Amino acid sequence: MELEFVAAIDEVGAEAWNSAAGVDYPFTRYEFLYALEASGAVAKDKGWQPHHLILRRESQIVGVMPFYLKTHSYGEYVFDWSWADAYQRHGRPYYPKLLSSIPFTPATGPRLCLVDESDRGEVMAALAKALPVHAAEIGASSVHILFSRAEMANIWSQEGFMQRIGPQYHWYDRNYGDFEGFLAEFSSRKRKSLRKERRVVAEQGLSLQVLAGAEVSAEQWRFFFHCYQLTYAKRSGHGGYLPEAFFTQLAATMPVHLVMVLASHGDEPVAVALNFRDKHTLYGRYWGCIREYEFLHFEACYYQGIEYCLREGLRHFDPGAQGEHKIQRGFTPILTYSNHWLADADFSNAVQRFLDDEQLHVGQYLREASEMLPFKKAD
Structure with missing residues (x-):
């Protein structure tokens, strides 16, 4: 060889x-x-x-x-x-x-x-x-x-x-069936807490949609990249490791692997999470927002991803590195x-x-x- x-x-x-x-x-x-x-x-x-x-x-x-x-x-x-x-x-x-x-x-x-x-x-x-x-x-x-x-x-x-x-924190489908089936496995107190988080998101006038890669418009990709840069500017003081051309090329060459969660307040997009997927796993990768809303990060990055997995038959959700707060939301260490x-x-x-x-x-x-x-x- x-x-x-x-x-x-x-x-x-x-x-x-x-x-x-x-x-x-x-x-x-x-x-x-x-x-x-x-x-x-x-x-x-x-x-x-x-x-x-x-x-x-x-x-x-x-x-x-x-x-x-x-x-x-x-x-x-x-x-x-x-x-x-x-x-x-x-x-x-x-x-x-x-x-x-x-x-x-x-x-x-x-x-x-x-x-x-x-x-x-x-x-x-x-x-x-x-x-x-x-x-x-x-x-x-x-x-x-x-x-x-x-x-x-x-x-x-x-x-x-x-x-x-x-350590990381991953979600696995234990034959839950749907999100309510997932929550049914929680203790009563934890289930009530998670439902409150989702309710507060809705009460703030926020709506979320999940888009397959081929469904994402050029304008939505521009909004995503703006949010991506804002996130890195807040965390690290720079605009991120990845240029806009990287995401533009992926959108053109491998859209089947891309899943975008877009959050809007009325008609205004305010936050976005980008995931990748294969036949068995959803991979949470990037998050950003132009305005902070209570519990929106958890909804866009975790709960929408879990619902997507259950809907699409994916057995595993890898939401990315770090984040001990994921544990109480059902992500196993x-x-x-x-x-x-x-x-x-x-x-x-x-x-x-x-x-x-x-x-x-x-x-x-x-x-x-x-x-x-x-x-x-x-x-």
């Missing part, structure tokens, strides 16, 4: 890339990754230099894996700033590092994508040896694989890549996984000790957080 690294995804092309990556999970689709590059959201001067792995057998592509050479740790959601700081304090370079991740997207999913799944064990064993060699060749301090599925993360761990866990290999043996040993300690704390947190779920105790 031959390994090749390319500096732009268009060197591979949509048909060849998607033959390995598939077209269901949205974030490894050629169209998504290409839009990041074509819009300038990821580039060498942005600290996200594409360095995608292509696997060939007898000149045929049999696998792909998105990779980037990173010169910082922004936009990853698995925080290793303290590792970088430790390297710097000891006079050693942490950047560049070699990262397999979906930029700005903390959504669990495939990273190593293969045409033939029966090859996976052999390929992962080979990559576990080849990736550290390649990192040394290009002067990278380390290799990181973020937000893999649990079974893949465990294999990487068995192959010598340290494993890191973290779950583990996310990443894997890490560091060339420097001393730092690798120190990081392993850190991860062992962190794992104990995260495990304890998940046990305690699960006690905050709103469901009847018998469940």
